[in-house]
Amino acid sequence: MPLTSARHSSRSSSAFKQPVAVIGAGIAGIAAAVRLGLRGHAVTVFEGQASFGGKMHEFTLPGGYRFDAGPSLFTLPALVDELFQLAGRDPRDHFRYERLDPITQYFFADGTRLTAWADEAKFAAEVEAKLGTPAADVLRFLRQSGQAYDATAGTFLQKSLHKAGTYLSPDVLKALAALPQLGLTSTMHQHHARAFQDPRLVQLFDRFATYNGSDPYQAPATLSLIPHLEHGVGAFYPEGGIYSIARSLVELAEEVGVQFRYNEPVEEILTAKGRITGVRTAQDVYDFGLVVSNMDVVPTYRKLLPREPAPERTLSQPRSSSALIFYWGIGREFAELGVHNIFFSADYKREFEAIFEQRTVSDDPTVYVNITAHKTPGDAPPGHENWFVMVNVPHDQGQEWDGLITKTRTAVLAKLSRLLGTEVEPLIRAEQVWDPRGIEVRTSSVGGALYGSSSNNTLAAFLRHPNFSRKLEGLYFCGGSVHPGGGIPLCLLSAKIVAGLISN
Template structure:
């Protein structure tokens, strides 16, 4: 569908305002500054980063608050090269091997090695599935990604011109094989007999906050990001991505106005004219919102007609996160660790149907002190402990947090053979309402709308406002979706549209 109902006639090099200094906002600032636009970023918080913040707890424990997995690092490198810089002068990272340690409810443990052959051999040894089947599945995942990513992730799906070129025709031709009418879970069940391996691949639906029992089989290409391209760890943690991009933006002349939340996007004559904050009114012919699209319309454009059907799309999952300073070291754990529930279907039904937290949740534990020892005192570790939960709809989060904390401690203590609670020396919790308040994510949904139907990619809000020239959108709530790589790609799409 072509949403471009009115052309944006802003002259080249027009001043641009960006609302929000999250990773997509930072990337958009860099791209527009390189293209010759004077750029000002307005951020309600005291610093940049959005969900990609860092903080410390008493005792010397540092944490990355939000994202913890890093894939497609070339998208970050591209920003430095675009600006004529050497990426390694600003930002360094290492490829992980293994990527993740998986702990199943029956006691089985599997290491997800970066090398496909090594990983396939591990699966054959631990789960009994022939290595050839694993290699074949990952190969199909890679082919699907290569056939479609250039069109469906790197370009606007809401411009007619996207669909009239050879690359797009190739991508469209690949769609039937991707399984638009089936689900991820169904595809994985057909590929593998062992329910543990099905569960391992089903969990990739959580990359964009979706349910593998509803999400289309097209999302089965996601494993290629880890097992085909790789997973990585930035020196200094995930926050290093935001801090390096902010440094680059400042070098390019981008201005930052922190502690100055935008209160209204100004319009006149059917187009954007600027912004209003508590400190004044600012004239800008170009405005890019890195805020969640729902509060952008509801709070910043209250007098403008909103795309109600788009804004009411089902939301993605949120997260309940416990940050624990742990007074011990666990040699069996790595940077990324996943402790699976015994009944995955019941867990996703709880999240997406009952809107509660599962009694037996899958638990993700990220420990950056494994890679950056300074993130915890000697002999200690910093545990980022996350459970997938529904977005906030008025649930009793105090009680759900209490119940979930007890369930998580019981699962981890049982699996690791050590009573964990006495080892917790410092603690902080982030709930969906807290995420919503701190990051303007509607309901605390981490990825905007969910991808629980075949047309979800086309139903996400476009990267521009068709009826309001001069207004653009980036970040996890719009096309192409949430997570670090897709947020970076949303900034690229916006810059391309403005150009």
């Protein structure tokens, strides 16, 4: 039987609020459901998996090693707090976090070690002491990054780029005034190389391109505002790990009346005469005039809208990078490691050429190690650690992944063992691997691309799919494959944009 579509909430205004179907219980879908539920819509979330979270899920390996499977960095926590505040709740009664200090431990190929402290002045002093770059130069760069973010976020991240009204806002004037320092005609790497002479510091800031699956040697210098999220606003750790974000928001969604239907993937979005009429699953057909897809935009069109014309230019944009992740239970503790740790390659340009041009994995990859047991001791047995070990790789295009996994595992172990001065492989007590093929299967991300399309050209932001359909009335989109992009904060902002579009 179709879901009852006339359920009316006490949160509604006197005007009738149409029921909404949300496809996918990823973080953006959950946040959109909360916002729409609070605005009086009867919201049903259809999720193909047995539980919520999408890429943001958790699991445990034998021996008692818990892992956050996907995202590991948390910035802009106010976006989560806002959802509880909208519901009239104190966020701290439901969701807690702390600011990380230090943020990241950096290990360079030449053996140099650098700590990124939360305090910008302390970080700048560390850079001067370890790399010889004047602290004033570092502080100037970080200040410019913050100014660029403050000037542009209101226009380019928090609103639809595909609505004329956006460009009539006063925020646009701030963004236009910031254009000279945004470096629209240069790449991130060029921008950083002009700011700093030490190649290690350039590499450190180049790595922020990976936050949306892009290549710093191709991505526009506008992305150089990303460091401000960590160094200006802060990097945070949620109590209990990243998965607690999704868990707390699902609890909030259920409290405001959102229904979740797990193990029930949507098989088709139904349309008639240019508008949405409902969704079909294996269990039933449901009537809905509003649908929000948190599914990757490509399979949304290819699989769920097979009879509707697709925006081919948008869907054909180059995909972002993916990830190869080794989850290791490690049989000792490393005092020199923090929650976030980066072990850089010796030749960063060659590494990105391998990913985006040769479509393979570098022989000398940069390695990211996340250890939540440093903040949540129960995530590993006493005296042990849970290592989330990630390498940036191309999305799946038919590569021979089994061979690449074996080769990359060997390279990763060699790098970690050399830079830590300890043979790591004998310490592995439990292991699991997630590669682009598995990421695609679980999350419907095409080729396992983590962020939808890449940002490897100046117009990439404008070429992302909008948060609404221009041709089908009642169809909206949120999540990492559409505007404003991937990662926890941008997914939450996409949900905010969608809720605003539906309500206006």
